[in-house]
Amino acid sequence: MSVFGWVVLGVVALILYVLYAGVILKKNKVNEAMSGIDVQLKKRYDLIPNMMNMAAKYMEHEKNLMAEITKLRTNAMSSSFRADPKAKIENESLLEAKLKEFNISLENYPDMKSNQAMLETMQSLQSVEEHIAAARRFYNSAVNDLVNATEIFPSSVMAKMLGIKADMPYFEASKNEKKPINSADYFK
Numbered sequence: 001m002s003v004f005g006w007v008v009l010g011v012v013a014l015i016l017y018v019l020y021a022g023v024i025l026k027k028n029k030v031n032e033a034m035s036g037i038d039v040q041l042k043k044r045y046d047l048i049p050n051m052m053n054m055a056a057k058y059m060e061h062e063k064n065l066m067a068e069i070t071k072l073r074t075n076a077m078s079s080s081f082r083a084d085p086k087a088k089i090e091n092e093s094l095l096e097a098k099l100k101e102f103n104i105s106l107e108n109y110p111d112m113k114s115n116q117a118m119l120e121t122m123q124s125l126q127s128v129e130e131h132i133a134a135a136r137r138f139y140n141s142a143v144n145d146l147v148n149a150t151e152i153f154p155s156s157v158m159a160k161m162l163g164i165k166a167d168m169p170y171f172e173a174s175k176n177e178k179k180p181i182n183s184a185d186y187f188k
Contacts, residue, residue: 019158026146027164033139034081040132041076041092047128048073048099051121055102058109065105069098086169099125136171143168 001009052066059066076091103122147166150159159165 015154016158019155020162023149023155023159023162023164026142026149029142030139030146030168033135033142034085037132037135037139038081040128040135043128044095044125044132045073045077047121047125051118051125054115054118054121055106058115059105062102062105065098065102069095069102072098089169089171096129099129140170143170 048069052070055062056066072091072095076088076095079088079091081088106122143166146164146168149155150164150166
């Protein structure tokens with residue numbers, strides 16, 4: 001084989017390697033993003049029991065809401081991105097909605113709102129929620145990169161050869177979260 005033939009073969013091999021590495025890197029970035037969300041969710045899961053215990057002292061009338069949050073926390077903890085990403089996202093959305101409902105119900109208990117431990121716990125939860133939102137944005141970005149790599153030629157050919165699919169769901173706002181907010185609902 002001539003030098004020109006070796007150069008062409010080397011260039012083709014390099015292009016194939018770059019395509020291969022790019023698709024694998026994007027797939028691994030999605031896995032990293034899922035793990036990042038799991039880390040943040042673990043922080044939330046650890047914080048919820050402390051918050052519920054403190055609130056239980058004050059909120060005798062809100063036992064059903066606290067029981068629901070506990071059940072949703074258990075469901076969310078038992079679901080897995082790797083096993084069923086859509087179920088994981090749904091469980092997390094339900095838990096997040098109930099936590100928001102819980103935060104709103106706290107407004108009815110001024111003594112609890114002024115309790116220093118409860119204030120610190122609520123601030124911690126707010127911080128964790130912000131980190132979860134950031135992790136979700138990172139995850140959505142990583143999924144988008146993988147979708148692009150599996151749909152745009154020539155990396156789509158490499159992804160197909162490797163059996164890599166971009167079938168991961170995006171985190172999206174639920175229908176309830178997209179509804180306009182009526183502030184009058186919170187001042188009843």
